[in-house]
Amino acid sequence: MNRYTNLRNTYKTALYVIAGLVLLAEVITQVTVNDLEATLLAQGIEPSDQLYTLRVATYGVGLMILAVLPFLAYGFFRPVVDTIERQVAEIESQNRRLKESEEQMRELLEQTLAQSEELLKTREELESLLKKEQESKKLLEENEEQMRELLMQTLEQSEQLLKTREELERALKEEQETKQKLEVLVKQLQEAQTKLIQSEKMASLGVLTAGIAHEINNPINFVYNGIDTLRMLLQDMFEVVDAYEALHPLKADYQQLLAQLEKVEALKEEIDFEEVKKDIHALVGDIAKGASRTMEIVKGLRTFSRLDEEERKVADIHEGIDSTLILLQNKYKNRIEIKKYYDPELKPFAHYPGQLNQVFMNLISNAIQAIPEERTDGKIEIYTEDKQENVVIRIKDNGVGIPEDKLQRIFEPFFTTKPVGVGTGLGLAIVHSIIDKHGGQIEVHSEVGKGTEFIIVLPKHEV
CATH class of the missing domain: 3.30.565.10 (Histidine kinase-like ATPase, C-terminal domain)
Structure with missing residues (x-):
């Protein structure tokens, strides 16, 4: 492509040079005509029409040459340029194919080198494996005798294991029997522990018996003594009640009714009726306290035991x-x-x-x-x-x-x-x-x- 460009540049330069030469010839011709005309005028000779015709003809020829020159040059150089362009295109295509082939050859060469390295490694590994196999074979030959000896020892140990198994089975059977006995003993121990706890509890209750009896005796005394006093107070109360009941038959006789009411009031003053009511309430409270205290102690005993x-x-x-x-x-x-x-x-x-x-x-x-x-x-x-x-x-x-x-x-x-x-x-x-x-x-x-x-x-x- 560079050569094609250079040819085109050369073609342009040639055209410029030829055009320059034509222009130079035209200038020289015109100068010559001008000199001739000046010489004739200096000699007193009037220039003829032929000199003017020469001047014009010179201009015409120069212009015609300049006009025809590119076409002549194109007709002369164009086939050459086309041929060169085709050759350049073919050369570039060949260069591309050569580059592609070169790249493929390089890749193929690299693959070949890699395969060669792998083959070398494989060869080394195979040689190493072969060497190890030979060593293993040698070791196997050396160990075969040892294996035979170990087999004999294993057979002897198997016989011993069979004997040991029988002994273990007997020991396991004895252990199971011992375990059953231990379970019985544990159960008996748990029962004994329960009895011991209950015995300790009963012993504690035995130690507390005197105190508990005293604690129960106090509220029971409240109840017992209060009942006797309550009985006497209630007897006085019942006398008043009986006196009030005697009023019913006397409803018709107003005088007797008043007399009976006076007896009732006198009886109430005699027994101090208001004080009797207070004493009854107090005694009932004491008896209730004694009964409640007794219930607490009994509940405590029931809860504890x-x-x-x-x-x-x-x-x-x-x-x-x-x-x-x-x-x-x-x-x-x-x-x-x-x-x-x-x-x-x-x-x-x-x-x-x-x-x-x-x-x-x-x-x-x-x-x-x-x-x-x-x-x-x-x-x-x-x-x-x-x-x-x-x-x-x-x-x-x-x-x-x-x-x-x-x-x-x-x-x-x-x-x-x-x-x-x-x-x-x-x-x-x-x-x-x-x-x-x-x-x-x-x-x-x-x-x-x-x-x-x-x-x-x-x-x-x-x-």
């Missing part, structure tokens, strides 16, 4: 604590202040009420015994708190406290910090076993001279 250890029941622990305090009232009355801080949001939940009452009995009894009788500032605080999934019960006293070296052993059976003859040493051990049965936890914090606090955490179970 309930037998429901085999299944959980929904019950109110506040009732259990209150019933325990009623039974123990004779132990702390007039010397120990009981403060109760019950959580009003705590609702009845599933637990073993009878067993939990035994826990309250043992812990509160210990708190009472921990406060010397000569003290008058004794105090026991009882807290309950609802923790959504758990219930927290705290029983705190300001007694003598427990030494730190004995705190770790207080839940051991038959261990006690009390004097000889006071307690069996089973109270806190039973408490711990009951809390375990509920799936709960119990903690104790104590400081000598300041008091002891037991913290119980019980999970809320569904029935």
Whole structure:
């Protein structure tokens, strides 16, 4: 394409050069004619018409040459240019094909090189595999003897395993028999534990019997003594009533009616009728109080001694604590202040009420015994708190406290910090076993001279 452009430029240059030469010839001719005309005029010769004709002919020839020159040049150079253009186009097409072929050859060469590299790698891998196979074959040959020896050892071990299996089956059978015996023993132990808890409960009731009898005797005396007095007051009241009833037959006789009314008024003054009415009301109130107190004690006994250890029941622990305090009232009355801080949001939940009452009995009894009788500032605080999934019960006293070296052993059976003859040493051990049965936890914090606090955490179970 560049060659074609160069040819066209050469063609244009040639035209310009020829045109320039024609113009130059025309100028030279005109100058020559002008010089000739000037020479003739200088010699005094008048130029002829031929000189003018020459001038015009020279102009005409020059113009005609300039006009015809492009056509002549086009007719001469055009076939050459067309031929050159075709050759240039063919050359460019061949160049493009050569470039495409060159690119394809380059790609093919690169693919061939890549395949050659892969073949070389494959060859190396095959040689490596062949080498490994030879080594493996050698190792297999070397290990064949070892495998034969291992097979013999395996056969011997199999025989030993068969013997061991038979021994294990015998041991398993013995273990199952032992397990059955253990289940029987566990059941017996649970029954013994239940009996022990009930025995402890009965023992607690036995210890409290005198106090309970005294507590019941006081309200019963109110009732008994009040009945005799009430009988005498009612007899006076009935005399007044009889005197009023004697008025009915006397309705017709006004004088006798007035006389009878005077007798009634005299009788009322004699027995102090208004005072009798007040005394009757007071006695009825005392009798009601005695009966109510007796009912509270009986209800406390019934709640405390309930037998429901085999299944959980929904019950109110506040009732259990209150019933325990009623039974123990004779132990702390007039010397120990009981403060109760019950959580009003705590609702009845599933637990073993009878067993939990035994826990309250043992812990509160210990708190009472921990406060010397000569003290008058004794105090026991009882807290309950609802923790959504758990219930927290705290029983705190300001007694003598427990030494730190004995705190770790207080839940051991038959261990006690009390004097000889006071307690069996089973109270806190039973408490711990009951809390375990509920799936709960119990903690104790104590400081000598300041008091002891037991913290119980019980999970809320569904029935």
